[in-house]
Amino acid sequence: MTVAVLVLLALVAAGGLVLTARGERVRPPWAAVLLTGLLGAAAVVAWAADDAADGLVHGSAVAAVLAAVLGGGPVATAVLRAADPAAVGVAGGPQDPAILRGGAWIGALERAAIAGALLVGSPEALAIIIAVKGLGRFAELRAPAAAERFIVGTLASGLWAAACVGVAMLLRG
Numbered sequence: 001m002t003v004a005v006l007v008l009l010a011l012v013a014a015g016g017l018v019l020t021a022r023g024e025r026v027r028p029p030w031a032a033v034l035l036t037g038l039l040g041a042a043a044v045v046a047w048a049a050d051d052a053a054d055g056l057v058h059g060s061a062v063a064a065v066l067a068a069v070l071g072g073g074p075v076a077t078a079v080l081r082a083a084d085p086a087a088v089g090v091a092g093g094p095q096d097p098a099i100l101r102g103g104a105w106i107g108a109l110e111r112a113a114i115a116g117a118l119l120v121g122s123p124e125a126l127a128i129i130i131a132v133k134g135l136g137r138f139a140e141l142r143a144p145a146a147a148e149r150f151i152v153g154t155l156a157s158g159l160w161a162a163a164c165v166g167v168a169m170l171l172r173g
Contacts, residue, residue, distance in 0.1 A: 002049055002060065002171060008042035009063035009167065016071030020104075032078030035071045039163060046170035061119055064168035068115040068161040069108050076107055079156035080149060106133065107157045114161040119168070130154070 012035055019031050046060075110133060117125035133154065141147045 002046075005042050005046045005049065005167065005171060006059055006063050008038055008045065009060065009067045009164070012038045012042070012067040012164070013063065013070045016067065016069075016074055019074040020070065027074060027077070029078070029081075032075045035075055039067065039071070039167065042167045043163075043170065046167050049171060060168040060171050061165075064164045065112060065115045065119070067167075068111045068164035071164070072111045072157050072160040073104055073107060075160045076153050076156040080152055083148070083152050106136075107153065110154070111157055111161040114158050115165050118162060118165040130158075 015031075015035050015038065019027050019035075110129060113129045114126060117123075117129065134150075137146075137150055141150055
């Protein structure tokens, strides 16, 4: 059962990598649903697993971090689109790529840091990660729609990382 969890997490990571490589503009709208479904299946299998070998538990932590980092971008983008579908491509709207430039890289680093903090059990690190991100973007958050994009994107990204790590934590028992 643990191997199945590793395979599902690897599929989430690989799928996220492929979707990220395709680019935000050409991603199919159902792609994030597929990644979420794969992660949900991994959670169900992990929850049903009786016991896991130590090496596979550590492997699942690595796979969870990779799934968080690589799969989170397409999911966060889909959540941003769903938050305001009418503003997709509108200059100054929440989907305007000029707003909060560099967000994809920041999001990947944020998910890696959140996943690491959760794996080592450090809630203080979570607070620091979010505070540093907010302070780093503070000047940009006054732009129209920037604050909304920041909040929605940060929450979607953080929840995705937590869900990925949650799958690995289920295996620890």
